[in-house]
Amino acid sequence: xxxxxxxxxxxxxxxxxxxxxxxxxxxxxxxxxxxxxxxxxxxxxxxxxxxxxxxxxxxxxxxxxxxxxxxxxxxxxxxxxxxxxxxxxxxxxxxxxxxxxxxxxxxxxxxxxxxxxxxxxxxxxxxxxxxxxxxxxxxxxxxxxxxxxxxxxxxxxxxxxxxxxxxxxxxxxxxxxxxxxxxxxxxxxxxxxxxxxxxxxxxxxxxxxxxxxxxxxxxxxxxxxxxxxxxxxxxxxxxxxxxxxxxxxxxxxxxxxxxxxxxxxxxxxxxxxxxxxxxxxxxxxxxxxxxxxxxxxxxxxxxxxxxxxxxxxxxxxxxxxxxxxxxxxxxxxxxxxxxxxxxxxxxxxxxxxxxxxxxxxxxxxxxxxxxxxxxxxxxxxxxx
Numbered sequence: 321x322x323x324x325x326x327x328x329x330x331x332x333x334x335x336x337x338x339x340x341x342x343x344x345x346x347x348x349x350x351x352x353x354x355x356x357x358x359x360x361x362x363x364x365x366x367x368x369x370x371x372x373x374x375x376x377x378x379x380x381x382x383x384x385x386x387x388x389x390x391x392x393x394x395x396x397x398x399x400x401x402x403x404x405x406x407x408x409x410x411x412x413x414x415x416x417x418x419x420x421x422x423x424x425x426x427x428x429x430x431x432x433x434x435x436x437x438x439x440x441x442x443x444x445x446x447x448x449x450x451x452x453x454x455x456x457x458x459x460x461x462x463x464x465x466x467x468x469x470x471x472x473x474x475x476x477x478x479x480x481x482x483x484x485x486x487x488x489x490x491x492x493x494x495x496x497x498x499x500x501x502x503x504x505x506x507x508x509x510x511x512x513x514x515x516x517x518x519x520x521x522x523x524x525x526x527x528x529x530x531x532x533x534x535x536x537x538x539x540x541x542x543x544x545x546x547x548x549x550x551x552x553x554x555x556x557x558x559x560x561x562x563x564x565x566x567x568x569x570x571x572x573x574x575x576x577x578x579x580x581x582x583x584x585x586x587x588x589x590x591x592x593x594x595x596x597x598x599x600x601x602x603x604x605x606x607x608x609x610x611x612x613x614x615x616x617x618x619x620x621x622x623x624x625x626x627x628x629x630x631x632x633x634x635x636x637x638x639x640x641x642x643x644x645x646x647x648x649x650x651x652x653x654x655x656x657x658x659x660x661x662x663x664x665x666x667x668x669x670x671x672x673x674x675x676x677x678x679x680x681x682x683x684x685x686x687x688x689x690x691x692x693x694x695x696x697x698x699x700x701x702x703x704x
Contacts, residue, residue, distance in 0.1 A: 321348070321448065321456050321457070321458065322348045322349065322350045322455065322456065322457040322458070323340070323344070323347040323348045323349060323457075323458055323459075323614065323617075324336070324337075324340045324347065324348075324349045324350070324457060324458065324459055324460070324461065324610065324613050324614065325349075325350045325351075325352065325449075325451060325455060325457035325459075325460045325461075326340075326349070326350070326351045326352065326460070326461045326463060326606075326610075327352050327353075327439050327451070327460065327461070327462050327463060327464045327470050328352075328353060328462065328463035328464035328465060328468075328470075328585070328587070329351055329352075329353035329355075329357060329420060329423075329424045329434070330361065330416075330420055330463060330465065330585060330586075330602065331371075331419070331420065331423060331585065331599050331602040331603050331606065332461075332463035332584040332585025332586070332587070332602035332603065332605055332606035332609075333351060333353070333461065333463035333464075333584070333585070333606060334351070334420065334423035334424055334426070334427050334606070335374065335378060335423070335584075335602065335603040335604075335605075335606030335607050335610070336461040336463060336584060336606035336607065336609050336610040336613075337349050337351045337427040337430075337432045337610070338378045338379070338380070338423070338426060338427050338430065338432075338607075338610075339378060339606070339607045339610035339611060340432075340610040340613070340614055341427065341430035341431055341432055342378060342379060342430070343610070343611065343614055343615075344614055345430075345431070346431070347614070348433075349427075349431070349432045349433070350432070350433050350435065350455070350457070351424070351427055351432050351433065351434045351435070352435055352436075352437040352439060352451075352455075353424075353434075353435075353436060353437070354436065354437070354438040354464075355436065356436050357420060357421040357424045357425075358417045358418065358420070358421035359417060359420070359421075360415075360416065360417045360561075360563070361416035361417070361420060361565075362416075362487075362488075362489045362563040362564065362565035363416045363489065363525075363565070363598075363599075364487075364489065364515060364517055364525055364527060364596060364597075365413045365414055365415050365416060365419075365517060365519070365525040366411055366412075366413055366501065366517050366525075366597065366599070366674075367384060367411065367412045367413070367414055367419070367599055368409075368411045368597065368599075368600055368674035368675060369408075369409035369410070369411065369674070369675065370600045370604075370674065370675035370676060371599045371600040371603050372384065372412070374600065374603040374604050374607060375603065377607070378603075378607065380423075380426055383422055383423075383426070384412045384414055384419075387412050387413070387414050387519070387520055388412075388499070388520035389410035389411070389412060390410055390411045390412065390413055390499055390500070390501050390517070390518060390520070391406050391407060391410045391411075391499060392404065392405070392406055392407070392499055392500035392501065393405065393406075393407050393411075393500065393501045393502075393503075393670065394500050394501070394502045394503070395502075395503045395505070395656055395659075396502075396503070396504045396505060396656075397505055397649070397652045397653045397655070397656035397657070398505045398506060398507040398510055398649035398650075398652055398653060399507065399649065399650065399652075399653040400653075401653045401656040401657045401660065402656065402660065403656050403657075403659045403660035403666055404500070405659075405663060405666050407667075407670055408667050408670070408671075411501060411674070413501070413517045413518060413519045413520065413524075413525060414519070415519065415525070437452075437455075438469075439451050439452060439464070439469060439470065439473075440452055440469070441453065441473070442460075442470070442473040442474065442581070444579060444580070447618065448580070449579070449580050449581060457580075458580070458613075458617040459580045459581075459582070459613035459614075459617045459620050460580060460581045460582070460613075461581075461582050461584055461606065461609045461610060461613060462474070462577070462581055462582065462583050462584065462587050463583075463584045463585045463586075463587055463602070463606055463609075464587055465585070465586045465587060466565065466566045466567065466568050466586040466587070467566065468583070468586070468587035470581065470583070470587065471574070471583055471587050474577070474578040474579070474581050475578060476574045476575060476577075476578060476583065477574065478568065478574075479568040479569070479572035479573070479574065479589050480572055481532050481533050481536075482531070482532075482533055482572070483568065483569045483571050483572025483589070483593075484531070484532045484566055484567065484568055484569065484572070485529050485530060485531050485532060485566070485567040485569060485591075485596065486529065486530065486531075486532050486535055486542065486546070486564060486565070486566055486567070487527050487528060487529030487530075487546070487564065487565060487567060487596065488527055488528055488529070488543075488546040488547060488550060488562050488563065488564045488565075489525060489526070489527035489562065489563055489564075489565065490525075490526055490527065490550075490559030490560055490561050490562040490563070491519075491523050491524065491525060491526065491559065491560055491561050492516070492523065492524055492526045492554070492557035492558060492559045492560070493522060493523060493524075493557075494516070494518055494522065494523065494524040494557065495522070496520075496521070496522045498518040498524065499518060499520075500518070501515070501516070501517045501518070502515065502516045502517075503515050503595075504553050504554070505649070505652060506549065506553060507649050508549075509530050509531075509534045509535070509538070509545075509549070510534075510649045511530065511531060511534075511646060511647070511649075512528070512529065512530035512531070512534070512549070513528070513529065514526070514527065514528040514549070514550055514553035514554055515527055515528075516554055516557060524557065526550065526554055526557050526559050527550065527559075528546055528549050528550035528553065529546075529567065529596055530545075530546075530549075532566070542564070543564070546564065547562060550562075567586070567591045567596055567598070568586060568589040568591060569589065569591050569592075569593040569643075570589055570590055570591055570592060570593055570601070570636055570639060570640075571593045571639075571640055571643050572589055573588060573589035573590060573636070574588070574589055576588045576605075576621070576624060576625060576628060577620075577621045577624065578621070579621065580613075580617070580618075580620060580621075582609040582612065582613060582620055582621060582624050583609075584602065584605040584606045584608075584609045585598065585601065585602035585605055585606060586598060586602065588605055590602065590605055590632075592639060592673060592674075593639055593640075593643040594639055594642055594643060594646065594672065594673050595673040595674065597673065597674050600674070600675060600676070601632070604631060604632070605628065608624060608627040608628060608631065609624055611623075611627065612624035612627060631676065632676060634678050635672070635675075635676040635677065635678055638672060638677070638678045638679055639672065642672065642679070655669060668680070
């Protein structure tokens with residue numbers, strides 16, 4: 321009998337396995353993934369300061385030290401307003417092929433057994449869960465991504481299409497000295513944006529994303545739309561290794577599990593609806609899921625929900641509200657214009673977009689005041 325089985329070896333799953341081994345050395349922990357590592361994963365590759373804090377808590381404070389910090393962030397709003405500044409705490413950009421493999425190896429080093437295995441069936445037998453008829457566990461953390469098989473097996477429906485984005489990601493050559501993460505929002509098809517995140521080795525992760533219903537509404541093949549708009553918005557950065565991926569946004573997050581099975585990361589719909597950031601949420605939720613699974617194995621879901629609420633409740637309510645307001649691209653114009661004038665607003669919005677920040681009333685009023693004074697609110701909300 322396994323004390324904990326984790327399905328999925330991405331940041332959420334590895335964090336769960338690492339935390340379990342950290343909390344209870346000698347516990348029987350099994351990590352399953354359908355692929356061998358290293359393996360590529362379509363993602364923006366950005367790892368912000370909050371995620372690094374979680375990695376340090378897991379005993380991995382130096383896991384990113386050989387990658388150069390990225391200290392500048394530039395954002396262009398749908399209407400062309402621009403802000404560029406130094407972030408309060410630097411970010412990192414680490415290809416998932418490298419990052420995920422490092423986390424899996426760290427878990428293996430702590431005694432976690434890692435197997436290549438694709439889960440196809442789940443049943444509950446008495447006081448435990450059995451995967452594929454042969455893998456019994458006291459509790460399971462399901463961290464198998466946006467198209468989670470485990471979520472389907474426990475009967476939790478996927479997010480509605482209006483809460484799902486789709487993005488294409490590739491890599492492009494950039495000057496070795498490029499140290500600025502760049503986000504260019506686009507009014508056409510809003511909400512939509514392109515990005516360029518320099519890795520530090522002369523390449524950058526580049527991509528373009530938009531809401532799935534808006535992509536479908538174009539009536540054109542998704543590949544043509546995504547690849548074409550990426551090329552239009554970043555004309556000097558021809559991309560290679562383009563891969564598409566779905567992003568279930570936190571505005572449509574489901575109940576995070578059922579019984580002894582807990583959903584974490586993308587499987588739990590934990591992706592920031594404003595920026596598409598998901599690695600911080602993944603590592604955090606994986607850690608919290610492991611804590612609940614080990615400390616209350618008979619009824620882990622209530623403990624896990626309480627922990628998620630304590631860690632992210634106010635933040636997720638903030639991003640829900642901002643995602644609704646941001647249906648009007650002019651609201652983002654006002655937010656970026658305000659951030660360009662007030663460094664403290666830039667820092668707060670960065671915390672909301674990349675971490676667990678909330679927006680104080682004074683900042684909300686400043687942005688709304690600029691929005692109303694400029695008359696942009698009269699343009700209404702774009703359909704989503």
